[in-house]
Amino acid sequence: MKARFLSLWNRINASYWFWPATFCLAAFCLALLTLHLDRSGMADSLAEVAAIVPARPDGASTMLQVIAGSMIGVAATVFSITIAAVAYASGTYGPRLLTNFMEDRGNQLSLATFIGTFVYAIMILRSVRGEDERPSTVQDAMASTLPGFVPQLSLLVATAMMLAAVGMLVFFLNHVPSSIRINVVLERIGERLIRQIRDRFLEEGDAIDVERPNGGWPVAAGRSGYVEVIDYSGLSDIAREHDIDVMIDRQSGDFVHPKVTLARYCGGSGADNAIESALQSCFVLSGLRTPQQDLRFLIDELVEIALRALSPGINDPFTAITALHWLGAATAQLGCRELARAPDDSDDEDKRRIHPRHMRFADYVGIGFGSARSAVATSPKAALAMYDAMEDCATTMRQSRVADILAEGERLIMQVRTNLAGPDLAMVEARHEAFAATCSLRG
CATH class of the missing domain: 1.20.930 (Transcription Elongation Factor S-II; Chain A)
Known part of the structure; x- marks a missing residue:
């Protein structure tokens, strides 16, 4: 199960939908909260601040329409620039680098900021009531002393989000050309590689020959694909539960097909379909290689x-x-x-049950x-x-x-x-x- 979660997180991390979707949901909830504060009178104290000039319905509607329209336009432009940069980098430096650019947090958050601001502005815009409109509820009628209804706090938050989006746009325009510079690309790959080496091989020392048991009952791959994630802790739990030794015959990044052996196990009560299925579930196969466990x-x-x-x-x-x-x-x-x-392949017991390759x-x-x-x-x-x-x-x-x-x-x-x-x-x-x-x- 852990291997599935690791694989899912790897896909989420390399997607352009997760952060925009998260920001959309957050903007929706924030709009509901600020509108509730405006309608309940909790934001009336803003009228005492001299620097904040109360907005009229027509001005508020126009401002929110401008924010919403500009944000969705900028979001489309940002997405187009991102795709162009990704296509250039993958074509110039190699298609395998596409994963690195898809995982770029700056691009993801830039797109998410503009879309989140758009959603928030649309949510607030629908609540603005003109001076010639009748209130729909008693609470709406009591929400403002001015004719109509203008959520002053919500409009102030929308203005702040618009300013943040402008700042994010400036960051994005600097980030994109910087991120496709070859020295920056190489630095990110090299630092990530060194970091993963340190995280995976914690101990310093010379090579030690570790004997792997021979024989055993094979665990077939079941389908074709690259080994993306191996759940070593899950394999260890299965080995202890069934009193078996597991010999892993493949590494992350290896390509397998249905009859290729992923691992072997020996001990216990012999060959068992339940054990084979459990061990097979600790290997996640996909159609592409990823740097998650593959140095x-x-x-x-x-x-x-x-x-x-x-x-x-x-x-x-x-x-x-x-x-x-x-x-x-x-x-x-x-x-x-x-x-x-x-x-990830150490065993708490004196006897090691998992024998990686x-x-x-x-x-x-x-x-x-x-x-x-x-x-x-x-x-x-x-x-x-x-x-x-x-x-x-x-x-x-x-x-x-x-x-x-x-x-x-x-x-x-x-x-x-x-x-x-x-x-x-x-x-x-x-x-x-x-x-x-x-x-x-x-x-």
């Missing part, structure tokens, strides 16, 4: 930006260099942490630096930057993992020799020798 997704985003930047059609090595810098920072974090012990540090190096190697090898600047990033990793990580970085450096120079020649090749080879010397001292 490889964020690494792939950095690699994709680097590959696109180094493509012949774009030829932007400086963007690729920035991507390699963030990739190096994330790799350094991975190199300092115990990758076989994550907080872990990746080695060398695997992460291959997914990151290794995937970018072929394109990096075509650019002297990018190759030098990659050696700088890997050298910084080697000087800050555990000594037992320096060999993996050194091996990737060797593969890079082999690739460079097939793409570069002359002074460019000599410059990169000299940098490789310095990198290898540094790694040798660490190892």
Whole structure:
């Protein structure tokens, strides 16, 4: 059940409907509250404030109509600008970045503010009564000493919301061009990746070989899709309840189809359809990969930006260099942490019942630096930057993992020799020798 909630929250977080819907409901409730205060006479003290000039029905109606009309127009414009920015960014930097822009809280709250202000203005507008109109109730007739009815407090709140919306518009116009700058995009991806590494792998230390039991009864995927969320705590509860060991054969981000095994379990009373169904419910499959539990997704985003930047059609090595810098920072974090012990797969008992499938540090190096190697090898600047990033990793990580970085450096120079020649090749080879010397001292 927890996995379903996590998946649902991931979809809500990456949607443009949740915050606008929430603000609409809040504006509706706020309108009912302020109208009640106006009709009950609780807001009559506003008449004693000299700075607040009471509005007449015609002026109040005109003002509310202007607010409502302008807000819905601005909301449509903001949505159009947002979609254009998202389309540009996903087309330029890669379609996988669409999730990052959909989750942008600034865009979501900007749209929500304008729509919420529109709903509030419409709700207040319907209660304004002209001077020549008869009151519908005794309470309405007693609500104001002026002819007609003007909810003064509600109108004041509408004015405040309009000013807040103007401020949000100024923020939005600055936020959108800033958010699609490539350095900002890379910074957000890199910081999120590093933060998730720290949250997932809390312990610092060297690699520990954890034996996984063999055999057991398989738990099939049941349908096709990517593994989006794995509920480790739910698996642990099921394992304790039925006295079984669970071996997870897939990771978040893996693609499966109905007959692929998600996990295996052994112990207890043997094969059981109820146990299989319970274990299967701890895996949420979807049609796309998300960064919620998938570190490889964020690494792939950095690699994709680097590959696109180094493509012949774009030829932007400086963007690729920035991507390699963030990739190096994330790799350094991975190199300092115990990758076989994550907080979500620990067991309170001495005997571990859940046995996840872990990746080695060398695997992460291959997914990151290794995937970018072929394109990096075509650019002297990018190759030098990659050696700088890997050298910084080697000087800050555990000594037992320096060999993996050194091996990737060797593969890079082999690739460079097939793409570069002359002074460019000599410059990169000299940098490789310095990198290898540094790694040798660490190892």
